[in-house]
Amino acid sequence: MEKSEITKINIAEKFSLFSDHWNPRVIGELNGQQVKIARFLGPFEWHHHENEDEFFMVIKGEFELHFRDKVVTLQPGECIIVPRGVEHKPVASEEAQVLMFEPAATLNTGNLPDSERTRKDLERL
Amino acid sequence: MEKSEITKINIAEKFSLFSDHWNPRVIGELNGQQVKIARFLGPFEWHHHENEDEFFMVIKGEFELHFRDKVVTLQPGECIIVPRGVEHKPVASEEAQVLMFEPAATLNTGNLPDSERTRKDLERL
Numbered sequence: 001m002e003k004s005e006i007t008k009i010n011i012a013e014k015f016s017l018f019s020d021h022w023n024p025r026v027i028g029e030l031n032g033q034q035v036k037i038a039r040f041l042g043p044f045e046w047h048h049h050e051n052e053d054e055f056f057m058v059i060k061g062e063f064e065l066h067f068r069d070k071v072v073t074l075q076p077g078e079c080i081i082v083p084r085g086v087e088h089k090p091v092a093s094e095e096a097q098v099l100m101f102e103p104a105a106t107l108n109t110g111n112l113p114d115s116e117r118t119r120k121d122l123e124r125l
Numbered sequence: 126m127e128k129s130e131i132t133k134i135n136i137a138e139k140f141s142l143f144s145d146h147w148n149p150r151v152i153g154e155l156n157g158q159q160v161k162i163a164r165f166l167g168p169f170e171w172h173h174h175e176n177e178d179e180f181f182m183v184i185k186g187e188f189e190l191h192f193r194d195k196v197v198t199l200q201p202g203e204c205i206i207v208p209r210g211v212e213h214k215p216v217a218s219e220e221a222q223v224l225m226f227e228p229a230a231t232l233n234t235g236n237l238p239d240s241e242r243t244r245k246d247l248e249r250l
Contacts, residue, residue, distance in 0.1 A: 006211065008197050009204040028206045030178035031228050033158060035204070053155035055226075059202075072133050077184075079134040079160070081153050086131065101180075101226055103156050 011037065011059055014125050015097050022117055024100065024108055026124045036100045036122070038108075040092035045117055047110035048087045054102045055081050061096035065089075136162065136184055139250050140222050147242055149225065149233055151249045161225040161247070163233075165217035170242055172212070172235035179207045179227045186221035190214075 014027050014037055021041040028035035040063050056065070057079040065072045065080060066089040074080060082088050090098075109115040139152050139162055146166040153160035165188050181190070182204040190197045190205060191214040199205060207213050215223075234240040 006192065006197070006205065006207065008199055009206075011202050011204065028180065028204065030180055030206050030208075030226070031158065033156065033226075035180065035206075035226075055153065055155055055160065067131065072131070074133055077136050079136065079153065080131065081134075081155050081160075082131065083155075101155070101158070101160075 009035075011099065015039070015059070017125055018123075021095070022108070023119050024122055026122050029104065032104055033101055034104045034106075036102070037125075038098055038100070040090055040096040040098055041094070042092065044090040045109060045112060045115055046087055046089045047112050047115075049082075049084050049102075049106060049110040051084055052103045052106045052110075053081055053083050054106065055079060055100060056090075057099045059097040059099055061092065061094055063090055063092035063096040063098065066091055134160075136224065140164070140184070142250055143248075146220070147233070148244050149247055151247050154229065157229055158226060159229045159231075161227070162250075163223055163225065165215055165221040165223055166219070167217060169215045170234060170237060170240055171214045172237050172240075174207075174209050174227075174231060174235040176209055177228045177231045177235075178209050179231065180225060181205050181207070181215075182224045182226075184222040184224055186217065186219055188215055188217035188221040188223065191216055 024036040024038040058074045062075045109118045149161040149163040183199045187200045234243045
């Protein structure tokens with residue numbers, strides 16, 4: 001990559017480019033990983049990722065991450081890492097803006113590759 | 126990892142645990158990558174990373190990322206990815222709090238492994 005192609009990424013500006021929910025966009029790639037952003041609203045599906053750990057950071061709003069044994073509420077400036085294999089279900093009672101780091105191969109619905117919530121070939125912003 | 130060991134990470138709280146500059150702390154690990162935070166103040170050294178791309182996000186304050194052909198100023202909510210091999214030099218005229226995402230093997234001074242600024246065996250918070 002030419003140095004002159006390196007540009008900063010403004011997260012709020014990237015969020016302004018879409019409004020749908022549970023449809024992650026890719027805003028950066030590095031070391032085989034992707035930086036993704038998504039708007040969460042309502043309950044997502046219970047799922048796990050066989051081979052990928054996932055990092056979530058709340059940018060705006062808040063959401064609950066449900067595990068089988070507890071619920072963790074995440075607010076702006078808070079993050080969590082969900083290790084591979086651990087079942088989880090995001091739930092946002094109001095809209096949340098969330099940033100994720102995960103391997104490029106990660107499917108949003110993990111072990112449910114054909115859910116109606118599954119999103120493949122993510123848009124790059 | 127037991128599900129009950131999964132806890133959220135509050136970034137501001139992690140920053141409250143140290144005050145020195147250019148000494149990254151590890152706040153999370155996933156997929157062979159680490160999430161690090163550091164306080165930047167003053168000029169760092171010109172360096173590059175042979176095999177690692179680096180992601181920087183400003184949490185508080187601002188800093189300049191100098192490249193050989195330009196300077197990019199980063200503020201809260203802004204990120205940048207520096208591809209491997211690209212020389213760069215962070216400069217913070219006032220203190221900045223910065224989050225980084227990079228391979229666990231990444232040395233802060235890259236191709237200068239014995240700089241006085243080099244930090245190995247990073248503290249985990």
